[in-house]
Amino acid sequence: MVKLSALFGAVALLPALVSAYALPEACSGTCTNSHDPSIIRRSDGTYFRFSTGGKIAIHTAPSLTGPWTYKGALLPSGSSINLAGNKDLWAPDVAQIGSAFYVYYSVSTFGVQNSAIGVARSTSMDVGTWTDLGSTGVTSSTGMAYNAIDGNLVNDNGNYFLTFGSFWNGLQRVRVTPTQKNGDVYQVAFDSSDPAMEGPYVFKYGSYYFLFFSKGQCCGYDQSKPASGKEYRIMACRSTSAVGPFVDKAGKSCRSGGGTLVLPSHDWVYGPGGQGVYQDPTYGPVLYYHYVDTRIGYADGQKKFGWNKINFSSGWPVV
Numbered sequence: 001m002v003k004l005s006a007l008f009g010a011v012a013l014l015p016a017l018v019s020a021y022a023l024p025e026a027c028s029g030t031c032t033n034s035h036d037p038s039i040i041r042r043s044d045g046t047y048f049r050f051s052t053g054g055k056i057a058i059h060t061a062p063s064l065t066g067p068w069t070y071k072g073a074l075l076p077s078g079s080s081i082n083l084a085g086n087k088d089l090w091a092p093d094v095a096q097i098g099s100a101f102y103v104y105y106s107v108s109t110f111g112v113q114n115s116a117i118g119v120a121r122s123t124s125m126d127v128g129t130w131t132d133l134g135s136t137g138v139t140s141s142t143g144m145a146y147n148a149i150d151g152n153l154v155n156d157n158g159n160y161f162l163t164f165g166s167f168w169n170g171l172q173r174v175r176v177t178p179t180q181k182n183g184d185v186y187q188v189a190f191d192s193s194d195p196a197m198e199g200p201y202v203f204k205y206g207s208y209y210f211l212f213f214s215k216g217q218c219c220g221y222d223q224s225k226p227a228s229g230k231e232y233r234i235m236a237c238r239s240t241s242a243v244g245p246f247v248d249k250a251g252k253s254c255r256s257g258g259g260t261l262v263l264p265s266h267d268w269v270y271g272p273g274g275q276g277v278y279q280d281p282t283y284g285p286v287l288y289y290h291y292v293d294t295r296i297g298y299a300d301g302q303k304k305f306g307w308n309k310i311n312f313s314s315g316w317p318v319v
């Protein structure tokens, strides 16, 4: 009996010891300089990582785990878009269409709605090969119902949509050609009681399109930390259509505050977000993101690149 109760005691302790969320997988080389990462693997096996800052920093690695090496800027002279912020490009999103690669990027300034989503093109992704195509025509200005940043391209059997948005009325989507706006803007997600949501990423798995997004305060944790639970966290909704309507696990509309938590702060991981999803040939679907390693520091420049395999067996992403 003594042994049995000791065993029960040990089992009862487990939930406290084992986090519900996996720790980030290993990363070697340059794992910082990875704000709002976007990942793709070239057919020669080289992984490319694009990130906010440095006129879109490009890092490459032979594997998702690294070692990551800084290669240079996507657009060393900034964007041709004539807007404040055109030398400080944000939130890259890489996509392959046929034999070409496209990187969507944002031109804006913090907390301002004068924004545009631009796009650049290359056939190899190497530094020095990118041509800036300028604005996609997905733009916004003060007073409009959305903010045109954080674009993500989804290729739905040759129909292209950009899902985008930050803060103002949540997340939106618009048909594109894929390099030019080609339709009206529709809202796909909004939470009136907690409107800080951004960084959408649409990923198809099985018969569902999953809309991943980041909710909460993204940045500046070393200056001012939000209330616990209000920092960046990764959420998801899903739909049988690339353009929605999206609902969460409880069936609540993503346009009415719905959203299922995928990855919040846990263990020494704080404020994970700026995420994307990649169908990796080795690891299967992976969720990648930036996060604060609380053992290192809370400054934006200290944020690290993280990724985890996604288990979709329940019909919802679990990491």
Ligand SMILES: *[C@@H]1O[C@H](CO)[C@@H](O)[C@H](O)[C@H]1NC(C)=O
Residues within 6 Å of the ligand: 311, 312, 313, 314
């Ligand atoms: C995925 O999650 C299910 C529970 O939903 C679990 O039974 C299964 O073992 C998990 N798969 C892996 C590879 O971890």
